[in-house]
Amino acid sequence: MTERLPHFDLSAATPEQKGVLDEILSGPRGNLNGPFLGWIHSPELAQQAQRLGAFCRYRTGLPLRLSELAILVTAARWQAQAEWHIHYPIALEAGVAEADAEAIRQGRRPAFADADDALIHDFASELYDTKRVSDATYTKAVDRFGHQVVINLVGLLGYYALVAMTLNVFGMRAVGQESLPFAE
Incomplete structure (x- = not known):
């Protein structure tokens, strides 16, 4: 995954680490793709961040298409390879036009x-x-979506910037990622 982080061995995980991983795997994500195996070296951060992420991804009040569009904008701004790789197909499936995503x-x-x-x-x-x-x-934005959703949108953008920073600092790639959407 990366040479900047120690290898994470599930068999040697602490109870706190196992708790975080179990919550992620039993939740709507169902996988550890993304920043989670980086954050797991700090279990309390991992727990707080993954819970915020679950809210920002699934419960902002925005339709999935708009949430995924915001995530793509973030991934492109940060040139976060794994973030783009993970969210690009989700965004297309949610209705983001392929030409818009490419632009x-x-x-x-x-x-x-x-x-x-x-x-x-x-x-x-x-x-x-x-x-x-x-x-x-x-x-x-407020006229269209209301204050609460705009607050949630700001949270979503901040959360996915955190994800992008984590992925970039630690050189993390998505599971199965063979090509990079952004030049290194």
Whole structure:
């Protein structure tokens, strides 16, 4: 997986590590693909992060297509190889247009057919580019999705930035990943 982290041996896992892994495997993810085998070296962080991640991925109030679009924007901004590899097929299955995903991967703004897609992309891009969101973009997002979902969107973007940082710092790849979507 990576030379930056010690090999994780499940047979030598602490009770805390086993608890985290059991919760991940019995939850909606059902696998350890992504940052989890990196985070497991800090079981308390792993537990807190995976629970936040489950909320951000499955319970933000956004349709799956929009959540996955936001994740792709994050993966592309951070050039997170494994994050893109894992979420690209999920995003396509959820309804993100392949041409839109490819434009995002290449760092271009797609010509979105759907106004919600454009709003999510613009919100995320503005936040990543300027470290803020303009009043105009914020108002559009709140008018469309409500305050709670916008708060959850910010959480989703922050969580997947954490995932991307973890994957990048430790050089982690997705299970079965043979090609890289971004130049190293």
